[in-house]
Amino acid sequence: MAEAAVDFTGIVVGRQDYREHDALVRFLTQQYGFKTFIARGLKRPKAKLAGVTLPFTLGDYVGVVRPTGLSQLRTAKGTHLFRAPMSDIIANAYATYIFDLIRMAFPEGQAIPKWYTTGKNVLLGLDRGLDPAVLANIIEIQLLPAFGVAPQLRVCAICGRDDRPMDYSEAAGGLICDRHWAQDPHRFHAGAKTIYYMRRFSVVNIAQIQSIKINNTTKAELRTILDQIYSDTVGAYPRSKRFIDSLGQWNQDFKPLAPRTEPGKEASDDDDQ
Numbered sequence: 001m002a003e004a005a006v007d008f009t010g011i012v013v014g015r016q017d018y019r020e021h022d023a024l025v026r027f028l029t030q031q032y033g034f035k036t037f038i039a040r041g042l043k044r045p046k047a048k049l050a051g052v053t054l055p056f057t058l059g060d061y062v063g064v065v066r067p068t069g070l071s072q073l074r075t076a077k078g079t080h081l082f083r084a085p086m087s088d089i090i091a092n093a094y095a096t097y098i099f100d101l102i103r104m105a106f107p108e109g110q111a112i113p114k115w116y117t118t119g120k121n122v123l124l125g126l127d128r129g130l131d132p133a134v135l136a137n138i139i140e141i142q143l144l145p146a147f148g149v150a151p152q153l154r155v156c157a158i159c160g161r162d163d164r165p166m167d168y169s170e171a172a173g174g175l176i177c178d179r180h181w182a183q184d185p186h187r188f189h190a191g192a193k194t195i196y197y198m199r200r201f202s203v204v205n206i207a208q209i210q211s212i213k214i215n216n217t218t219k220a221e222l223r224t225i226l227d228q229i230y231s232d233t234v235g236a237y238p239r240s241k242r243f244i245d246s247l248g249q250w251n252q253d254f255k256p257l258a259p260r261t262e263p264g265k266e267a268s269d270d271d272d273q
């Protein structure tokens with residue numbers, strides 16, 4: 001029995017060669033979450049699908065969507081290629097990392113319309129010049145609940161107050177106010193601005209950010225703290241993050257946080273290919 005093709009909307013998040021003339025195109029779709037499609041004949045000269053399946057294209061497509069295994073891509077009805085990830089290697093690296101991280105949080109085929117919209121807002125944000133590192137931090141913080149880590153970032157995790165200086169404590173599972181700082185020698189010793197942005201990022205809607213400027217010291221602290229949280233409690237470290245780490249751009253003005261006596265756990269590599 002022939003399978004019916006359906007319309008779907010999606011963002012191309014990856015493409016790789018498959019067999020002699022075909023390719024696999026991975027989408028974050030609005031309707032079905034992440035789905036991998038076989039695009040037959042894509043590598044043949046003048047293949048129509050080649051131009052509409054470049055990474056970070058958003059479009060309306062037609063294909064046979066299967067509940068498991070490879071789906072099949074037929075045609076595109078209308079597409080838009082985001083400019084920043086195509087023209088800027090840094091924006092490309094962060095966009096790749098952001099979608100890799102979302103993919104680690106949700107199995108293929110699980111509908112995640114909210115994260116489809118968020119992913120689209122990330123690409124729109126990159127195209128209007130938002131800082132890719134900041135967008136990555138926002139996604140990292142907002143993804144924590146999906147990874148089963150839901151840090152208390154609203155009020156003090158111990159006493160519930162929100163009117164005192166705060167620091168981050170992994171032991172307490174979130175922010176703690178200065179009245180309890182003595183209880184956790186491993187608290188992060190994060191600056192007030194860093195804590196401010198962690199709280200703000202946990203609730204911000206990327207579509208509503210017009211511009212955001214964060215100094216390099218605060219950016220370095222955010223990077224260090226989120227790396228620590230991901231290493232200690234999430235364990236997700238996509239391959240694309242290694243490239244970002246190797247860029248080293250973020251740490252030009254890096255001032256190390258207070259030393260932590262407990263050795264950090266090794267980051268594990270959960271990349272699936």
Ligand SMILES: [Zn+2]
Pocket residue numbers: 156157158159160161176177178179180
């Ligand atoms: Zn407190």
